[in-house]
Amino acid sequence: MKNYNHLITDVLVIGSGGAGMRAAISAHDDGANVMILSKGRLGVSGSTVTACADVSVDSNSITKLLGFNGDIEDSKEQFAADTIKSGWGLNHKELVDVFADQAPRRVKELIDWGAKVENFAISPGHTYRRAIIIKGNNFAHTLARQIRLRPTIQVLEGVIALDIIVKDRCATGVYAVNIMNGEFTTISAKSIIIATGGAMNVFPVTTAPNDLMGDGMAMAYRAGAKMVDMEFQTFLMGCCSPSSLIGNNYPFVLMCRAGAHLYNREGERFMEKWDPERREKSTRDKIAVASTLEILEGRGGRNGGVWVSVRHIPKNLFEYYTEWYEGKKTGFDEKDFLPDLMQDGIESMPSAHFWNGGIKIDTDCSTGIEGLFAAGECAGGIHGANRLSGNAMSEILVTGNIAGHSAARTAASAQVTTPSKEEEYAYYKKLEDMFCGNGSEDPVVLKKQLQKTAWETIGPVREQKELERAIRICDEVENKIPHLCCHGDRVYNKEWIDAMSLANMCDIIRITAAAAAHRKESRSSHYRKDYNKPNDSMFCNITVEKSNGQLKMSNCSVSTQKVQGVQQI
Amino acid sequence: MKSNNKNVNIKLRRHGQTYDEFEVPFEEGMNILSALQYIYENLDRTIAYPVCLCRMGKCGACIMQVNGKSQLGCAVRLAADKLYVIETIGNKEVIKDLITK
Known part of the structure; x- marks a missing residue:
């Protein structure tokens, strides 16, 4: 049996955009050993760097806390109310309150760390002037500088997490690959924060950088976490x-x-x-x-x-x-x-452009899987059915900070668990076999087929038979994954990286299609040709989880977050 | 918007050593990244260039030497029937093709 690389940390952060960097800072400052995985390079990969970028907080705090010229008529309550109005009322209300309350402090901190405020504006959907204009690259570089000021934070660049290792509904680490040399690395961690952003690249045309493939959401789903509001893009x-x-x-x-x-x-x-x-x-x-x-x-x-x-x-x-x-x-x-x-x-x-739903989190960014937390765009709840302008950038600071503290707290009392050699071998063998030459399936052809399917079925216009077709195609493509054929060696092999992303794409498209098929109405960005009006009986959140290998859907009432009914497909 | 029978030629330095030349169908408004994507998808699956790209001049991941000049691959508009020699910048250790340590 082969020997693979092994690493151990207290808190593992997957993703090096704004949410991941902010989470790492808080976990580190609470005394945890922290490791960040980045597909690309710290501070320049992820979507934070590309944001255009208004950062929203209530206008009263712009005056009173930040010392700029805001509007003192505004309040945190009004900001929360506008956020919920924009989300068609489907937002997780307690999360929104926490977000509206903490956003000003987080933005002040970012400015104190050197972020440059360019201007202020009033953005659509806001009652007051709440948009603080900070360029995305300045935002990201400011956080990256804070990471570098904490040299004990380990930053692993060019490393892709593939799956979360779960034991008894507890996250214990990840299987990962270092794409720079093609070597497999198993990382054991006492707690894990997923901060991998949205899944916009399951579509053929997206405003997001190529990195945002939904890896973290798909991994969390396979690990047993619930997904929420996944029908809203x-x-x-x-x-x-x-x-x-x-x-x-x-x-x-x-x-x-x-x-x-x-x-x-x-x-x-x-x-x-x-x-x-x-x-x-x-x-x-x-x-x-x-x-x-x-x-x-x-x-x-x-x-x-x-x-x-x-x-x-x-x-x-x-x-x-x-x-x-x-x-x-x-x-x-x-x-x-x-x-x-x-x-x-x-x-x-x-x-x-944006993934409104994601991994269902509570106000401490926990996911229901012990030791697993989520922050930023990959987490669902704050935005409901539609994100208010400027909330993405303040949200990554708030949830990143909370997830960092929560993960450090969990790590303080958790033990390190490592997978057995047999489990490890079985996991990596199927990825090594993609080069064995016996397969005939082309990863690029399958990736394009999935992207085309996503546009046709879970794009802006949806209908029942097309959503069912999406699920069928995802099942078909998934069955072809064991027969993939990649060329060349494992060092920075794009074809192999595409091949390894197919399982995540299948899960994301399938979850989205299932939730969209279940929502037999039109609401916000979810438009059904066959049910083109809102239906009051669907004023609820849809959650999707993997239970005994099956995709299980539930309706949760918005006010109490209580489960109403369950549908298996 | 394909313009008939026109090509661009991309000469890519492989592993810091030899060069491979590829002929890519010309399309009005294409950039280096569109040409690399065409090569990857249709001509040679083993070419290596960054996976994480913003495609809009902000992330800087596609910095490379194009005909001897350091440029962002996304910012270089290609002209028909021209040759573009592409390699890594500076003295960084090359991992593969356009990927450095």
């Missing part, structure tokens, strides 16, 4: 051409900031049918559904999108509108890759 208009800009949110920015128009192939401004007053300034959800229906009904372009156009705007006025946007970039300018916007439109389509 936010889509916004991104480029579908040229290939260099696929998923880039420039069209969305042009619609919000420059008054761009949206056309179908017949030259109609189709948002007039959907929202005659606000048209292109309508909500992201309405625009996503309307655009998808235009595309599905054959009124899209050859790259599969509709057109975002600024041709009606005088050139010298357009330049003024976009000045602020270009100022944010270093060396990269969308306009270098686009045709002359005074002549041509940008072919655009709804692009996966």
Whole structure:
């Protein structure tokens, strides 16, 4: 039997974006030994670095705690109320209260650590001016600097966690692979924090970086944790051409900031049918559904999108509108890759932008699996059916901090458990076998098939038979995983990395499709062609868990979080 | 938006040593990352470039030497029928192709 690498830590943080870094800081400061796993590099991978980026806290605290010019009429209660209104009332209310209460202190701390406040703004859905503008890369670099100031925090870069090792509903470590040398590493930990972000890359077109594949959510699900609100994804208009800009949110920015128009192939401004007053300034959800229906009904372009156009705007006025946007970039300018916007439109389509649901957490970020915590976008509850603008960035600080403290507390009284050599061998053997040459399944073909399926079935427009098809295809692809064939050696092998992500993609798409099939109504970003109105009887959260190998769904009432009924599929 | 019969040529340094040349169909508005993705998916599954990429000039993971100049791969617009020589920057130890320690 082979020898694999073994590492031991108190607290293991999976993911090195904002939530993971913030969690590591708190766990370290509570006296725990902390290890961070990053797929890429600390401070530059994950979606935090790409955020555009408003950080929301109540405006009263902007004045009183942060010392800037806010609006003292505002309150934490009003901020929580706006968050719940935006989430269509499906938010975990206690979590929202904790979030609204702690966000100002966490943001103040970030500013004290050197984050640079650029400006303030009022964002859609907010009653008051709550958006503190801090650039995503500055936000991420500030946290990365705090990690480096704590040299006992071990940072493992280029390491992908594959599965959580669970013993008697207790998380004891992870199976992982170091992609830089292809070696397997088993990490034993007294507690684990999942901070891997959303799963937007299960879709072919996304505004998120390539890293966000939903690994942590899928691992937590397989470990037995409950998932909540998984049927709610936010889509916004991104480029579908040229290939260099696929998923880039420039069209969305042009619609919000420059008054761009949206056309179908017949030259109609189709948002007039959907929202005659606000048209292109309508909500992201309405625009996503309307655009998808235009595309599905054959009124899209050859790259599969509709057109975002600024041709009606005088050139010298357009330049003024976009000045602020270009100022944010270093060396990269969308306009270098686009045709002359005074002549041509940008072919655009709804692009996966945010995962509103995720791993169900309590107010201490616990997941129901002993020793397993979740923070940031991979956790569900705060946002309900739809996240309020700017809440993603303050939320990662709040839940990251809480998860760090909770994990350190658990670690203080837990023992290290290691898997047996036989278990370890059995786990890694199936990954090594992907190179044995006996298989014939192509990981890239399967990945593309899953992404195409996701767009067609769990995209902005959904219906029963398509959701059932999604589950069938995930089952089929999963059955092909033992027959995958990868080429070359194991050192930084992209094909193998794609192969290892397929199981996670199957789980995420299946959970989402199951929850979306169960929600026989339309609400927020979840739009059903066959049930196109909200239905009061579905005013509840849907949780999905893996129980005895089966996907089990439950309706939880929003106010009490109590289980109402169970459906097996 | 495929333009008929036009290509771009990508000469990629492999493992810090030899170069492999790939012919990629030209498309208006493509960048280095679109060409690398085409090569990975259609021509050679063993090429190595970063897995974590923001694709919008913010993360810096795709910094590389393009025709002798350090640039972000996502920020370089390709022209038809041109040759792009791509390798790692600086003196960092090469792990594989465009991946350094």
